[in-house]
Amino acid sequence: MKLIKKILTIAGSDCSGGAGIQADIKTITAHKMYAMSAITALTAQNTTGVYGIMEATPEFVEKQLECIFTDICPDAVKIGMVSSGEIINVIVKKLREYKAENIVIDPVMVATSGSKLLSDQAMEKLITCLLPLGTLITPNIPEAEVLCGFKIKSEQDMVRAAKKISEKINVGILIKGGHLVDNATDLFYKNGYIEWFKLEKIDNPNTHGTGCTLSSAIACNLAQGISISESIKNAKEYLTGALRAGLDLGKGSGPLEHTYKLKNW
Structure with missing residues (x-):
């Protein structure tokens, strides 16, 4: 009988x-792993924007998590969109109850327009209760600015931000630099250790889902027992390939070619 690594995604x-x-x-x-999902919300969206959100009840999110953890226990967990404090409470409860490992959290807090996607109460729950459970959190520049409390305009600011965030949340931090004007360099920070990840910036306007893809790829690597640093490196290479493949769908910022490594039939 074949066994493969199991990954749980908790997101919208x-x-x-x-x-x-x-x-x-x-x-x-x-990544040739087994995917499971606990859905926190349904969204009506496409490449041009988000047109509606229907949130799941906390009770139903909890039921999904119980069904997953009591039957096919994941080797890693990726967490994305969590839109309410009540849902965050349920996720925290179940992650602790089942002693989940290799948790990668993409803190979806700020829309592309700059507006906050979470209420102040939910934001507080996210920062104080959920993020500290992460093996790694992967904020982009606007999200890191919310967490650190100041504007980030340079690589030096990214280091300052990582240090500030780590004072509140002592976990691995990957600040994604794609929102900086002059580069797309990412910074990994943990317990004073700093590592920069600099890959070529792909000239592709179709970037819908890049944050989700990167965090999920990192979770897949962590599930195999690979170090955080190497997991980030491998995940960024996968993401770069998915961008370089040049898929062009939709009228707005289109999706990635996630299957670019698979055989074409």
Whole structure:
């Protein structure tokens, strides 16, 4: 009988398939691992924007997690969109109850427009209760600014931000530099250790779901017992390949080619 690594994604659904649960499942499958999902919300969205959100009840999120952990226990967990404090409470409760490991949290807090996606109460729960459970958190520049409390305009600011965030949340931190004007360099920080990840910046406007894809790929690597640093490196290489493949779908910022490594039939 064949055994493979199992990855759980806890996030919102993207009906257009480019981000959220759908991007996570594609990424996990491309890594030849078994994908499971607990859906926190349904969204009506496509490459041009988000047009509606229907949140799951905390009770139903809890039931999904119980079904997963009591039957096919995951080797790693990726967490994305969690839109309420009540849902966050349930996730924290179950992660602790089942002693989940290799937790990668993509803190979806700020929309591309700059507006906050979480209430102040949910934001507080996220920062004080959920993020500290992570093996690694992967904020982009706007999200890191919310966590550190100041603007980030340079690589020096990224280091300052990582240090500030680690004072509140003592976990591995990957600040993604894609929002900086002059580069897309990412910074990994943990307990004073600093490592920069600098890969070529792909000229591709279709970037829908890049954050979901990266965090899921990192979770897949961690599930295999690979170090955080090497997991980030491998995941960034996978993401770069998915961007370089040049998929072009939709009228807005389109999705990635998650299956670029698989055989073409």
